[in-house]
Each structure stands twice: as structure tokens, then as C-alpha cells.
């Protein structure tokens with residue numbers, strides 16, 4: 001009975017992961033039972049390691065296990081591409097065409113849920129505009145993403161920095177995270193000044 005409890009407890013954890021239903025969670029739990037002990041230990045410690053070592057880059061807000069992420073340390077910081085979440089950075093990096101740096105907002109403006117400019121990383125964006133030639137706003141092309149893009153464009157205007165919005169090669173309501181690489185590449189290269 002105890003074993004059964006621990007299996008369902010593990011399955012319960014898996015089922016809280018995005019995209020994992022009850023059946024898949026149970027299959028994952030049984031897969032763990034079939035692992036060699038060493039493999040299971042490595043799996044468990046990989047989960048703990050990630051929680052202990054990964055934080056936010058103090059410049060862009062992307063996940064990193066250092067003070068400043070690899071992208072901020074090495075890349076052209078005169079162009080900043082603004083995204084909603086770290087997942088979006090990963091999606092755009094897969095395209096391998098963008099050579100600038102990022103700014104992760106960790107959310108979008110959402111007045112109905114009381115998320116205002118102080119709740120996402122807008123102040124942090126304003127504090128890193130020295131030497132910046134262009135800010136590309138790549139929030140999702142949905143209602144909140146568009147409203148957030150317009151708000152950021154408005155507050156950037158007094159700084160006289162070129163501000164652009166990724167093109168609508170992305171269908172309205174689409175998410176950057178799930179866009180294919182062709183579409184993302186076109187959306188960035190066809191961006192429009194706003």
C-alpha cells in the first residue's frame with residue numbers, strides 16, 4: 001500500500017507539469033520505477049540543482065545560473081528585443097538570426113487582473129537604454145500583448161530611441177512560444193516602427 005501511495009504521489013507531481021494529463025503522469029511515474037537507482041538519483045538531483053542554481057539575469061531578466069546571462073555578456077547590446085517570458089527568448093534563439101540582447105518583462109499589462117507597469121519589468125527596461133539604438137517589442141500579438149507594446153512604445157518616445165513592433169506574420173492571438181521558425185524569423189525581419 002505504501003508503494004502505491006508513493007507512486008500516486010509522484011504521478012501527482014508529474015500531472016502538475018504543463019501538457020501532462022493523468023494518464024501520461026502515471027506512465028512517467030512507472031518509468032521512474034523502472035529506472036536504475038543511479039539514474040533516478042541523477043533525475044532527482046537535476047531538479048534540485050535547477051532550483052538552487054538558476055535565477056534571473058540582473059540585466060535582461062532571463063533565466064541564468066550566473067549573475068549576467070551568456071547573451072547579455074557576449075552580444076550586441078545596442079538592440080533590445082522585449083518579450084513576455086523566458087520561453088519566448090528560447091523560441092527566438094532557435095531561429096539563430098537575432099544578434100542583439102533581450103529584455104524579459106515577466107508578464108504583460110493586464111488591468112483586469114491588476115497587473116500594471118510596476119508589476120512587470122518596465123522600470124528595468126528604462127534603466128538600460130544607454131547606448132541603445134533600437135527596442136523591438138515582441139510581446140504576443142494578442143489583446144494584452146498589443147496593449148503592452150503600445151504602452152512601452154509610448155513611454156520610450158521621450159528617449160528618442162527607434163521602437164519597433166514585430167510584424168504580423170504571426171496570426172493574431174498566436175503565441176511566440178509556439179510559432180514556427182520561419183514565421184518568427186519573418187516577424188522579426190519585417191518589424192514596423194511604432
Ligand SMILES: [Zn+2]
Pocket residue numbers: 057058059060061062068069070071072073
Ligand atoms: Zn541577460
